[in-house]
Amino acid sequence: MNEQSPQDNKIVRLKLSDQVFERLREMVASGELAPGDVVPSERVLMERFGVGRPAVREALQAMQSKGLITITHGGRSRVNALTAGVAFSQLDDIAKLLLSSEPANIDHLKVIRHILERGTARLAAQKCTAKDAAELLALIDAQRAQLGNAELFMKADIAFHTRLAQITANPLIQAITEMMLTWLFEYHSSLLLWSGREETTLSEHAEIVKYLAANDADATEQALEAHLSRADSRFKVAPS
Incomplete structure (x- = not known):
């Protein structure tokens, strides 16, 4: 004792x-x-x-x-x-400090994103309605309108993935997704390489919506994982 x-x-x-x-x-x-x-x-x-x-x-x-x-x-x-948003906003400053002070944590955050969004895709596919699919397609059009403006294009990207998370009807998933993507994109705002792949992003979003609208959980998860895997290659951290 x-x-x-x-x-x-x-x-x-x-x-x-x-x-x-x-x-x-x-x-x-x-x-x-x-x-x-x-x-x-x-x-x-x-x-x-x-x-x-x-x-x-x-x-x-x-x-x-x-x-x-x-x-x-x-x-x-x-x-x-x-709300979940109020709760997670309390982590905002500390999370950004953690990412900027230890760049390796960005890779850990990417792993979390893959795990979370793959699960989100499966759940959303089970619940997606025609209205949900139509609103996601509208967000893709809104993102296309921001071609040439990296900051607004990224914000439109966050809006798309956040709306996808909203379909799960789980406010915690939606809040975590929005905060996580905000941290990722803000951390990389000056390092993100735009190499003419924006149209690929848009087409991949459309592919995801196609499977969501069909309520095909397996295909939605696979399309989402392929999209995230390609997106990861766009991020490059400057050498120390």
């Missing part, structure tokens, strides 16, 4: 603002403060928790930085709806 050191048993006193933050977070988690609700005024919170204005303000700023509320200057702050 391992004995705990005296240090392990010490009680850490939280800052007042941290305690107020935890109380506010509990109010949101319990539903006492629901999405769209107005956040109690600073004075009300000061009286309720028995703390000063600085602690309340710092706690509210922390709530906003985590996407839990929106503070409007000159107006009342409101509780945000908790």
Whole structure:
């Protein structure tokens, strides 16, 4: 049996603002403060928790930085709806730092993309409707309209893959896909090599939609994997 050191048993006193933050977070988690609700005024919170204005303000700023509320200057702050997008956006800065500080992680992210999008393709193929297929084809046309503009072409590419993920009716898959692609393309924005293969991308997207519309999970997954494998070859990291 391992004995705990005296240090392990010490009680850490939280800052007042941290305690107020935890109380506010509990109010949101319990539903006492629901999405769209107005956040109690600073004075009300000061009286309720028995703390000063600085602690309340710092706690509210922390709530906003985590996407839990929106503070409007000159107006009342409101509780945000908790979505997968809000949750994953909290990882954005750290993820970009991780990718830029350790370039090898980009290859790990590509592996995750293959695993995720292949599974997404199979699930989407089972659920794809005529409306879904039509909207994907419209996104391909929108992407074609951006030929010659690398940044907008990449954003249109993200929109296509995100809409494909939306067909799964799984908001976590959609949010993860959008964030993952944003990280990939932003990291490579200055390194992406445009070698006249944009039309190939468009034709591959059309091929994927063809199989989606036919609800053919095997063919959709194969078309998606072939598309990703070719796309990977477009990324080249500058030598260190």
